[in-house]
Amino acid sequence: MLRWITALATSLVVAGGAHAANVSNFKLDNGLEVVVLEDKRAPVVVHMVWYRVGSADEPKGKSGIAHYLEHLMFKGTDTTEPGEFSDLVAANGGRDNAFTSWDYTGYFQRVAADRLELMMQMEADRMVNLSIAPEFVDSERDVVLEERNQRIENDPGALLGEQRRAAQYMHHPYAIPIIGWKHEIEALTVEDAVEFYEAHYAPNNAILVVAGDVTPDEVRQLAEIHYGSIPANPDIQPRERVAEPPQLAERRLVFEDPRVAQPYVVRSYLAPERDNGDQREAAALNLLSRILGGSQTTSVLAQKLELEQQASIYTDASYRGQSLDDTTFTLFTAPPEGMSLQEAEDKLDAAIAEFLAEGVDPEQLDRIKAQVRASLIYDADSVSRLANRYGSALTSGLTVADVEAWPDIIDSITGEEIIAAAERVFDRRKAVTAWLMAPSAPEQEVLQ
Amino acid sequence: MIRFAAIIFAVLVTAIPARAAVEIQEITTPGGFDAWLVEEPSIPFAAVEIRFRGGKSLDVEGKRGAVNLMTGLLEEGSGDMDALAFAEARESLATSISFSATTDTISISFRFLTENRDASVALLKAALSDPTFDDTSIERVRAQVLASIRSDSTDPSAIAGRAFNEMAWGDHPYAKPGDGTIESVTALTRDDIVAAHAATIAKDRAFIGAVGDISAEELSALIDTVLGDLPETGAPLPTEAKVTLEPGVTVVPFETPQAVAIFGHEGIDFEDPDFFPAFVVNQIMGGSGFQSRLNREVRVKRGLTYGIGSYLSSRDYGSLILGQVSTVNARMHETVDIIKEEWASIAERGITEEELTEAQTFLTGAYPLRFDGNAQIARILVGMQLDNRPVNYIATRNDKVMAVTLEEANRVAQRIYRPEDLQIVIVGQPEGIEPSN
Numbered sequence: 001m002l003r004w005i006t007a008l009a010t011s012l013v014v015a016g017g018a019h020a021a022n023v024s025n026f027k028l029d030n031g032l033e034v035v036v037l038e039d040k041r042a043p044v045v046v047h048m049v050w051y052r053v054g055s056a057d058e059p060k061g062k063s064g065i066a067h068y069l070e071h072l073m074f075k076g077t078d079t080t081e082p083g084e085f086s087d088l089v090a091a092n093g094g095r096d097n098a099f100t101s102w103d104y105t106g107y108f109q110r111v112a113a114d115r116l117e118l119m120m121q122m123e124a125d126r127m128v129n130l131s132i133a134p135e136f137v138d139s140e141r142d143v144v145l146e147e148r149n150q151r152i153e154n155d156p157g158a159l160l161g162e163q164r165r166a167a168q169y170m171h172h173p174y175a176i177p178i179i180g181w182k183h184e185i186e187a188l189t190v191e192d193a194v195e196f197y198e199a200h201y202a203p204n205n206a207i208l209v210v211a212g213d214v215t216p217d218e219v220r221q222l223a224e225i226h227y228g229s230i231p232a233n234p235d236i237q238p239r240e241r242v243a244e245p246p247q248l249a250e251r252r253l254v255f256e257d258p259r260v261a262q263p264y265v266v267r268s269y270l271a272p273e274r275d276n277g278d279q280r281e282a283a284a285l286n287l288l289s290r291i292l293g294g295s296q297t298t299s300v301l302a303q304k305l306e307l308e309q310q311a312s313i314y315t316d317a318s319y320r321g322q323s324l325d326d327t328t329f330t331l332f333t334a335p336p337e338g339m340s341l342q343e344a345e346d347k348l349d350a351a352i353a354e355f356l357a358e359g360v361d362p363e364q365l366d367r368i369k370a371q372v373r374a375s376l377i378y379d380a381d382s383v384s385r386l387a388n389r390y391g392s393a394l395t396s397g398l399t400v401a402d403v404e405a406w407p408d409i410i411d412s413i414t415g416e417e418i419i420a421a422a423e424r425v426f427d428r429r430k431a432v433t434a435w436l437m438a439p440s441a442p443e444q445e446v447l448q
Numbered sequence: 449m450i451r452f453a454a455i456i457f458a459v460l461v462t463a464i465p466a467r468a469a470v471e472i473q474e475i476t477t478p479g480g481f482d483a484w485l486v487e488e489p490s491i492p493f494a495a496v497e498i499r500f501r502g503g504k505s506l507d508v509e510g511k512r513g514a515v516n517l518m519t520g521l522l523e524e525g526s527g528d529m530d531a532l533a534f535a536e537a538r539e540s541l542a543t544s545i546s547f548s549a550t551t552d553t554i555s556i557s558f559r560f561l562t563e564n565r566d567a568s569v570a571l572l573k574a575a576l577s578d579p580t581f582d583d584t585s586i587e588r589v590r591a592q593v594l595a596s597i598r599s600d601s602t603d604p605s606a607i608a609g610r611a612f613n614e615m616a617w618g619d620h621p622y623a624k625p626g627d628g629t630i631e632s633v634t635a636l637t638r639d640d641i642v643a644a645h646a647a648t649i650a651k652d653r654a655f656i657g658a659v660g661d662i663s664a665e666e667l668s669a670l671i672d673t674v675l676g677d678l679p680e681t682g683a684p685l686p687t688e689a690k691v692t693l694e695p696g697v698t699v700v701p702f703e704t705p706q707a708v709a710i711f712g713h714e715g716i717d718f719e720d721p722d723f724f725p726a727f728v729v730n731q732i733m734g735g736s737g738f739q740s741r742l743n744r745e746v747r748v749k750r751g752l753t754y755g756i757g758s759y760l761s762s763r764d765y766g767s768l769i770l771g772q773v774s775t776v777n778a779r780m781h782e783t784v785d786i787i788k789e790e791w792a793s794i795a796e797r798g799i800t801e802e803e804l805t806e807a808q809t810f811l812t813g814a815y816p817l818r819f820d821g822n823a824q825i826a827r828i829l830v831g832m833q834l835d836n837r838p839v840n841y842i843a844t845r846n847d848k849v850m851a852v853t854l855e856e857a858n859r860v861a862q863r864i865y866r867p868e869d870l871q872i873v874i875v876g877q878p879e880g881i882e883p884s885n
Contacts, residue, residue, distance in 0.1 A: 041490065042819055074738070083748065086738040091806060093813005095737065110817050142751025149706035150754050150774050154604060259704065261598035297524075297535035306588060307532070313591040336591055367539040374542030374561055380491050381821040 023390070024216035025400040028223060030232040031204025035390045035400065036219045037211035039383040045212035046384050047119040048108040049127070050391040052207070053200035055180070056102040056173040056241060056324070062192050064180015067100040068144055069193045073107065074098075075136045077129040082136055085122055092118060102174055103324045104395035110384070113213040120226040127201055128230055130194070137190045145186065148179050156257035157436060160266075164434045167251040168268055172244050172325060202233035207394045211387035241325055244270065253434040263437040264314075264334040265345045270430040273323040274406075276397055282321040283409045284421035285329055290368050291360060291418065292331070292352075293317030298364065304351040305333060311347040312336065322396045329425050341435045356422060360415030372410050470819055472829065472839050475664045479672035483656035484829040484839065485664055488822060492562040494660030495823035496670070497830045499553040501653040501764065504626030505686045507644070513628015514636055514644035517586075517593055519549040521641065524585035526574040531585050534575065543568040545575065551626050552764045553834065554648055559823060562661045569670050576649060577677045581641050593633055600627075604708040604875040605772070611700050612710045612770075612873045620689035622766060647683035651675060657829030659822040689766030693871045696884035697784070700875045707876025708774045711787055713869040715760050715767035718835050725852045725860035726760060731807040732799050733790070733865070734758025734771050739806065741794070745786050746773065752783045764834070769864055780878035788867065795865040798858030812846040 024036040055066045076082040089096040094111030109119045152158045162177050169175035179185070208227065210219045247270055274282040292300050293316040297307075301315035316332040331352070335344035379386060393403045473485045504515045523538075523545060524531040538545060541564040546557045556576070560568035600606035610625055617623035627633070654675055658667050691714040716726045734742040734757045746756045758771035775783045819825050832841055874881065 041488065042816065044817055044820070083738065087806075090737050090739050090810045090813075093809060093815075093817075095814060095817065112813060112816065136748075139749065139751030143747055143754055146706065146752065146775055147754035149776055153705040154708075154774070259602045261600075261602045262595045295535060295539065297531050298539060303532075307584075310588075313588075313595050334595060337594075363536075367536065370540060371542045377491060377493055377561060378559065381493075381495075381823070384820065 023400060023404070026216070026220065028203065028228050030228060030230060031202075032223070032227050032230075033207045033394065034219065034223055035207065035209045035387075035394065036214065036216040037209070037383055037386050037390070038213075038215065039211065039380075040213050043113045043213050044110065045113045045116050045210060045214055046108060046110050046387050047116060047123065048106055048209040048211075048387055048391055049123050050104050050106045050207040050209065050395050051201060052103075052205045052239065052395050053105055053196075054101050054103045054395075055176060055178040057200065057239060058173065058176070058196070061184060062188065062196075063176045064144065064185040065188055065192050065196050066105055067179055068141065068185065068188050069196050070098045070100045070105050070107075071140050071144055072132050072136075072190070072193050073126055073130060075140065076131050076133045077126050078131045079125065079129065080122070082133040085126065088118070088122065094119070100178055101392075102178060104392065106391060106395075108387075116210065116214065116218075117222050117226070120222050124226040124230060127203065127206070127227070130197055130201075132190055132193065134190070141185065141188060144179070145182070148182060148185065151179065152177070153182075156255065156259050159257070160253070160255040160434055160436045163253055163255060164266065164268060164432050167253060167432045167434075168270065168328060170244060170247065171242050173241060174325065200236070202236055203227055203230045204232040205236045207391060209387045209391045211383040239324065244326060247430040250428045251432045253432065255434065255436055256439040257436070258438055260436055260438040262334055263341055263435070264332060265341050265348065265433065265435055266330060266332045267345075267348075267431055267433040268328040268330045269425050269427065271319065271327050271329040271425050273325065273327040274321045274396070274398060274402070276399055276402055279321075279402060279406060279409050280413070280417070281421055281424075282319075283406070283413050284417045285319045285425060286321055287365070287368060287410065287413055288418050288422050288425075289317045289319040289329065291364060292355070294368065298367070300355050301331075301333070301348070301351055304354065305347055309347065310336060311339065312344065315348075322392050322398070324395075324397045341437060345433065345435075352426060356419060356426075360418050362415060365415055365418075369411055372407060376407055470825060470842060472842070473664055474839050475668060477668040477671045479676050481651070481654060481656060481671045481675060482833075483658060483667060483671055484833065485657075485662070485667050486659040486825055486829070487661075487663065488659055489661045491822070492661050493560060493822070494562065494565075494658060494662040495826045496556075496558040496656070496658045496667075497823070497826040498556040498558065498674070499655045499830050499834060500648055500650070501553055501655065501834060502648050502682065502685055503553045504549050504551050505621040505765070506647050506683050507621060507624075507626070507628070508647075510632070511636065511640050511644070512624050512632040513593065513626075514640045515554070515648055516549050516627045517590060517633065517636055518581075518641045518644040518648070519547045519554055520589045520593065521581055521585055522547045522575050522579050524589065525580040525582060526578045527580075529574065530580070530582070534571070537567075537571055541568050541571070543571065545572050547575075549626070551622060555830075557823065557827075565662075565666070565670070569673050573674045573677070576674060579645065581638055581645075583638065586638060586641065590633060590636070593627060594630060597625075597627055597630055597633065600625075602702075604702055604704050604706075604774075607700055607702060608708045608710045608772075608873050608875040611698065611875070612712075612871070615698070615871065615873070616691055616693045616768060617689050617766065618692035620766065621686055622689050622763065646679065650679050650682035652681045653685070654678075655830050655833045657826040657833070659825045659829070686765050689763075691766060691768065693869070695869050695871055697881060698871070698873045699878060699881060699883040700873065701877060702875045704876055705776060706774050707777050707780045707874050707878045708772070709780065709784065709787075709872055709874045710770060710772050711870060711872040712758070712761075712768050712770035713866055713871060715762055715769035716864055717767050718762045722860045722863065723760075723762075724848045725856045726864050728804065728807050728811065728849060728852045729794070729799060729857050729861045729864065730758055730760055730769070731811055732803045733794055735807070735810075737810060739810070741790050742771065742773075742787065745790060746783055750782070750786075752779050752786075777877045778879050780874060780876065781880040784872055784874075784878075784881065787872070788870065791865050791870055792867040794861050795867055796862075798861050799854070801854050804852070804854050804857055808849055808852070811849050815846055815849075
């Protein structure tokens with residue numbers, strides 16, 4: 001067991017927004033980072049463990065192993081039966097689940113506050129004592145394949161999304177789907193899962209987030225007891241993934257599938273992500289996405305394409321700033337009936353060009369900033385969402401201080417900075433433009 | 449505004465409250481509206497949920513989709529504000545006002561900062577009582593609705609749901625897609641939209657819940673302002689629906705790797721004295737979490753699916769017990785066999801004492817977890833009123849779950865699971881399955 005004084009010495013309390021939950025952050029001696037968010041309004045806690053490992057950290061040829069392991073984490077430890085973890089959570093009136101992304105894998109339970117210790121005991125147990133029951137190895141792989149069928153194979157838009165990412169990242173593992181390529185999932189073994197587990201699951205590669213009706217002292221005390229005794233894994237190093245080579249050539253994809261009822265154009269650009277201590281460019285891109293696509297009425301693309309020209313029935317712009325490595329900025333338009341995808345794309349390009357020439361409307365920027373400031377108040381209403389925000393930030397190369405600084409940085413960004421960031425990011429050499437459409441009818445081909 | 453390709457789950461959750469620490473005030477406004485309020489002043493905003501009973505089921509025959517399209521147009525301008533001015537005003541206040549329609553209700557989810565309350569209330573009042581429904585907005589939102597209908601036409605889950613409803617509900621509005629069809633939505637006129645507004649948005653069918661930084665007096669004034677100018681009444685509410693489902697297996701051919709099945713038959717009403725035992729028994733059969741019989745047999749033991757569940761779909765005018773599963777075409781046959789076996793097994797042999805205890809522990813423990821945030825609690829408060837629950841329901845709900853005995857559970861299991869009535873609708877290309885009707 002670790003000493004309590006050390007934990008105290010490294011603790012850091014950061015005030016949130018004016019009304020946000022109180023945030024505390026400290027580290028145990030074995031490297032486990034802890035974030036506590038206090039919210040006394042209901043006698044409930046969310047207990048989460050986030051590992052700094054995701055699908056982008058998989059060995060080559062083993063795509064899907066991070067996610068398959070996440071499923072197998074429910075299949076027993078040295079001292080618990082398969083399924084017992086969730087059964088015990090349920091028997092205590094709680095709910096539990098887990099998730100995998102490119103940069104992280106997370107496990108969580110929501111329970112009455114007085115059951116927190118049991119959750120810690122069980123989660124700490126499976127951090128080191130996983131013992132996968134052999135009879136579930138094949139059936140759980142089938143479950144994952146059905147999950148892939150449900151999420152991807154049955155949805156042409158999702159299939160195109162996979163193809164688009166594979167083209168967007170020429171070298172970096174973000175090219176590979178989180179759930180894995182089907183042929184590689186089929187070949188995954190329990191040995192692959194255990195190897196991945198042993199390499200990455202350790203207290204010095206994890207973040208514990210506890211949110212709700214608790215105090216930092218309570219969390220620290222319980223965390224020392226249950227997680228503090230697990231030794232750090234000295235082999236764990238900061239993640240260094242391969243970098244993209246210069247992207248010099250635009251990529252274009254056309255995907256035809258008879259299940260497509262509404263065609264669309266989606267274009268993604270390689271874009272910088274939020275970095276520790278350096279979030280200004282990302283903040284400008286965040287605001288750019290809100291200006292272009294944040295509202296179905298007032299945003300620039302909605303105004304120009306949907307309202308003025310009736311050249312789109314739906315537009316969107318999105319930017320995923322939380323990411324360990326280079327991320328993407330995405331534009332979307334769905335043409336009205338009778339308009340070709342080429343014309344829809346041309347109109348989208350013209351709208352962006354106009355926007356860059358006109359600059360940011362200062363009133364629109366003010367309204368967006370007012371909403372960002374208000375979100376500091378609204379966000380305090382959902383401590384689970386706040387817990388997710390800290391967990392995903394801390395597994396994406398950011399710190400608690402970065403999260404706290406973000407609203408002020410957003411508030412300080414000027415229209416000129418946004419246009420400058422837009423001009424940098426809208427570089428077609430770093431873009432993938434993808435069309436989703438149904439195959440042309442055979443009759444038409446005969447006519448041609 | 450209708451979101452393109454939005455996935456809308458119109459699952460009506462049976463609001464089964466219990467022992468969460470919320471103190472509900474029942475208020476009646478000077479204007480005569482009843483509302484439930486939970487004051488929670490620690491964060492300076494409030495969430496107000498208003499629902500009008502009736503919803504898409506009030507569509508007139510031949511005008512399917514009018515209520516849905518009308519709801520999508522409520523935020524597209526009112527009085528002297530066009531869609532743009534309305535949206536800009538809302539954004540400047542950082543207020544959120546969203547309108548949505550289900551088969552049984554039209555919902556308004558309203559959230560505002562305390563400092564912007566009055567201006568936000570004026571905005572909502574204008575949207576609700578004086579919508580413009582101008583031609584430009586009608587065409588824009590109509591195009592979005594049509595895109596969404598087209599997308600649903602090639603979505604296996606949506607196809608299955610539509611086919612099941614058509615078989616289940618005879619000539620009741622529940623049988624028809626609430627968003628309408630390409631033909632019906634294309635043909636809607638501005639007059640149809642105005643008529644849908646008059647039919648659905650009225651004083652006599654409003655239910656209100658509010659949570660947050662607002663007093664009873666302030667809420668009273670808010671409600672009378674927002675709803676005070678509405679007409680007293682609208683169209684007559686729908687009549688009770690009769691379940692017309694025939695047992696059997698129906699296959700809707702569709703080329704896709706994973707087939708989707710929806711299965712079930714007539715269910716049980718919220719107000720039925722057996723509702724609580726039925727709710728507990730369904731938790732054991734196919735409730736949420738990893739512990740249900742269906743999940744254990746179909747997912748955990750055999751890896752046939754990523755998700756399977758069953759639920760009591762108890763609507764205002766008719767009830768079904770339903771389940772859904774998706775699995776690769778080659779294994780749908782095996783999956784259907786297991787579902788049939790489980791359906792028969794729980795009806796014939798009932799449940800065990802251990803299963804009952806586990807389900808009760810889970811349901812009573814999970815209940816307080818639902819009270820998660822002001823907006824969520826406001827939705828629960830309105831749901832309770834729509835289901836005719838008393839205000840003390842939250843305090844007594846867990847006792848009702850705990851009071852279910854094994855004998856009662858087994859009697860009700862036999863009553864609500866009727867293997868001989870089971871209809872299974874499969875969308876896909878399931879191998880080795882012969883449609884029986």
